[in-house]
Amino acid sequence: MRSTATAGRGLTTVLFLVYLAGCTSWEYHEVSPERVIEAEQPHEIRVTLSGGERVVLQGPVVRNDTLSGLAVQRHTAEPFAVPVEEVAAVEVKETHGPPQGAIAVAGGVVALLAIVAVISMQDMWN
Numbered sequence: 001m002r003s004t005a006t007a008g009r010g011l012t013t014v015l016f017l018v019y020l021a022g023c024t025s026w027e028y029h030e031v032s033p034e035r036v037i038e039a040e041q042p043h044e045i046r047v048t049l050s051g052g053e054r055v056v057l058q059g060p061v062v063r064n065d066t067l068s069g070l071a072v073q074r075h076t077a078e079p080f081a082v083p084v085e086e087v088a089a090v091e092v093k094e095t096h097g098p099p100q101g102a103i104a105v106a107g108g109v110v111a112l113l114a115i116v117a118v119i120s121m122q123d124m125w126n
Contacts, residue, residue, distance in 0.1 A: 026091040034062045036090050044072075047082070048089040055080060 026046050029036045036045065037060055045060045047067065057069030057080060067087060071080035 024093055024095050027094040029090050029092060031090075033060070033067045033084055033087050033090050036092060037062055040092055042092045044093055045069075046091040046093070047087050048091075049082065050086050050088045052088075055082075 031039075033045070033047065036042070042060065044056060044058050046054055046056045048054050056072045057067070058072055058077060060067060060069040062068075062084060065084050066081050067084050068079070068081035070077040
């Protein structure tokens with residue numbers, strides 16, 4: 001039973017390290033919010049307003065001349081709208097690191113190794 005718990009911890013550790021290998025950062029876009037949203041259809045953007053304030057918007061949409069979405073601050077999200085002309089910069093969160101397929105394959109390999117280890121440990125006790 002102890003070897004199963006150890007294998008589970010090892011699997012969790014490896015998957016966590018693979019997850020950490022992917023980094024996220026905000027990438028600046030020199031085009032208008034309309035073009036960014038149309039081209040990339042991001043789930044989340046960060047806008048810098050002409051006054052210098054930064055706002056993270058989930059589900060951004062541009063209708064007419066207004067950018068709107070849910071402004072996220074810590075653990076709250078409130079409706080937010082601003083005229084597009086007041087947007088000084090647009091950034092999209094980009095993920096850099098191993099693709100999701102690589103993470104899935106690594107997880108499968110680690111799971112297989114854990115199963116082999118558990119079977120080997122059971123054979124040693126019998």
